[in-house]
Amino acid sequence: EAGVAQSPRYKIIEKRQSVAFWCNPISGHATLYWYQQILGQGPKLLIQFQNNGVVDDSQLPKDRFSAERLKGVDSTLKIQPAKLEDSAVYLCASSLRVREKLFFGSGTQLSVL
Amino acid sequence: AQTVTQSQPEMSVQEAETVTLSCTYDTSESDYYLFWYKQPPSRQMILVIRQEAYKQQNATENRFSVNFQKAAKSFSLKISDSQLGDAAMYFCAPLGGQGAQKLVFGQGTRLTINP
Numbered sequence: 001e002a003g004v005a006q007s008p009r010y011k012i013i014e015k016r017q018s019v020a021f022w023c024n025p026i027s028g029h030a031t032l033y034w035y036q037q038i039l040g041q042g043p044k045l046l047i048q049f050q051n052n053g054v055v056d057d058s059q060l061p062k063d064r065f066s067a068e069r070l071k072g073v074d075s076t077l078k079i080q081p082a083k084l085e086d087s088a089v090y091l092c093a094s095s096l097r098v099r100e101k102l103f104f105g106s107g108t109q110l111s112v113l
Numbered sequence: 114a115q116t117v118t119q120s121q122p123e124m125s126v127q128e129a130e131t132v133t134l135s136c137t138y139d140t141s142e143s144d145y146y147l148f149w150y151k152q153p154p155s156r157q158m159i160l161v162i163r164q165e166a167y168k169q170q171n172a173t174e175n176r177f178s179v180n181f182q183k184a185a186k187s188f189s190l191k192i193s194d195s196q197l198g199d200a201a202m203y204f205c206a207p208l209g210g211q212g213a214q215k216l217v218f219g220q221g222t223r224l225t226i227n228p
Contacts, residue, residue: 033216042117042204042218043158056215089156099146099208102216104158 002026004105006092012111018080021108025074025094031055032069033102034077035091043091049075050098079110087112115140115207117219125225126195133180134190134222136205142166145209147181148216149190152202161203164188192224200226 005024013019025032030051035043046065048056051072060067064083069075079086089109093102116139126132138147149161164172164181171179176196180189188207192199205219 035218040220042206042220044218045215048215091156091158093158101148101160101163102158104150107156109156 004092004094004103006090006105006108008108009106010109010111012113013082014113015084016081018078019082019110020076020078021090021092021110023075023077023092023105025092026103029094029096029103030072031095031098031100032075033093033095034067034075035093037089037091037107039088046077055098082110082112084112086110115142115209115217117205117207117217119203119205119219119222121222122220123223123225125227126192127227128197129194131191131193132195132224134192134203134205134224136188136190136219138186138188138205138207138219140186140207140209142209145207147179147188148206148208149177149179149188150204150206150218151199152204152221153200158204162190166209195226197226197228200224 032049034046037043046060047067049069052069067077089107091107093104095102118137145166147164150158162174162177176193178191202221204221206216208216
């Protein structure tokens with residue numbers, strides 16, 4: 001079974017630039033999550049999709065972050081403009097349905113200079 | 114809102130010995146799940162073990178077992194016969210809540226295995 005795919009693996013940008021991350025969940029998984037993990041901390045949920053609808057985006061900084069999940073399959077997370085404090089690992093996860101085990105991708109490590 | 118406390122930022126253990134990682138949480142839910150995830154240097158989070166709150170029996174998975182104390186809201190992870198490959202960050206995470214039912218992670222415990 002193929003896992004959760006994320007790209008790119010690393011990204012370095014300057015502050016005020018824009019960046020996008022891509023995630024392809026496990027086939028058939030209805031629920032998709034984006035987490036932000038700052039160095040030394042546990043992951044924090046940014047947004048949760050159920051199929052192509054948003055279930056929870058309460059911790060997403062909507063003035064600069066946006067996410068979409070077209071056709072209920074793969075998803076894109078965008079930051080525009082980036083700030084220094086956005087430096088983190090961005091993890092994508094999927095599950096068959098809510099309350100099921102989450103499968104995680106390897107993440108994208110973002111460095112904002 | 115759920116909160117999670119992992120009071121041990123770092124732990125170390127000799128290979129083949131047993132180690133216990135602690136976790137306490139706070140939730141207003143009566144029906145929820147609890148997870149331990151492992152994060153090696155590769156960054157990928159890997160599920161170690163899962164516990165349903167309505168079950169009194171503690172979950173076990175090979176060398177991994179939990180001590181779930183629902184009234185005390187405590188969920189510790191015991192690793193028996195520690196192996197070098199167990200070295201990683203370990204995160205405790207309750208899953209609950211109506212609607213979104215999101216996974217909330219603790220700060221993590223870094224486990225080192227000494228050969």
